[in-house]
Amino acid sequence: MPDFEEPIERLIEYFRSLPGVGKKTAQRYAFFVIENSRDKAVNFAKALVEAKDKVHLCKECGNYCASEICPICERRNQKVICVVQEPKDIVAMEKVKSFDGVYHVLFGCINPLENKGPNDIKLKELLARVGKNGVQEVICATNPDVEGEATAMYIAKLLKPMGVKVTRLAQGISIGSDIEFADEVTLEKALKSRQEI
């Protein structure tokens, strides 16, 4: 027998399907909804469907947006493209207020273990953008792991013949971290890329 009657149980199930949500948390969310006003539940429900209906991928960069072209692509310097794996990486990058270029979302990276080759991510689209807009630099902000690294290398090989500068985010120790706890791979990279002061 389930712990609750059907309408509660069903809501708990939906909350449980969210990433990282277990049974107890889902139950807590469901109780919160039930304890709050009907208006709030209705508006929450509307927001769910509306987000799904109105949010599309930007035709240019692949970021989530409500219009055809996202606000970043519309207003900013098209000559510098920062390549990221997922839309949520754009949120992180956008915290760096000084970056004025645009983005390109790959939706993944080259990952042979998951059977993801160059044709399974948005590389063709990147190539088309670079050819079209007189792009001067492509910054690879793929993740600093084996797959992200390989994807960056692949992009460099692809774009260099087109006369585009391809760069990669610097790798080293994080600001505010502790050298005592840094892993050896990061330290080795930081040592190799050391800079004169």
Added chain:
Amino acid sequence: MPDFEEPIERLIEYFRSLPGVGKKTAQRYAFFVIENSRDKAVNFAKALVEAKDKVHLCKECGNYCASEICPICERRNQKVICVVQEPKDIVAMEKVKSFDGVYHVLFGCINPLENKGPNDIKLKELLARVGKNGVQEVICATNPDVEGEATAMYIAKLLKPMGVKVTRLAQGISIGSDIEFADEVTLEKALKSRQEI
């Protein structure tokens, strides 16, 4: 400027209003909804409103239920009432398969610091139930803190003149825990209530 356009931002805000959900988690939930099928979003939305519309408080015990009287009140022994503070406490108690009585939800406890007196929780309703059904025992399963303790004492004072046995969940060290890490109040209680083996 917000991180996202309006429909995404609004959905994130609703997720953020859930208990214990911060900005990053809300964003993760919202992206999950956007990345999944429209059907799923619509059904999730429906479940939200339906839970709010169909779920009421059981007329007898105050537990959440979809009918007038909850399945527990309908089927089980009305002569033993277990008093709890919140509906979610019933879920925990129900894991003890051997309990065959019914419940009574107080919706809080007596808490002078929060200006909650005996009239602000469902004590009148408990009194009415005890008077009506020939109840033999009331088990106080309020929380083992000062407020829960005080509430249990108050209930005992209220019901004893009616000839009802009032009991309290035993307090002591938890099964599977470590005496080394038990706090002194719990240990003192466990020592006082020691039992011959």
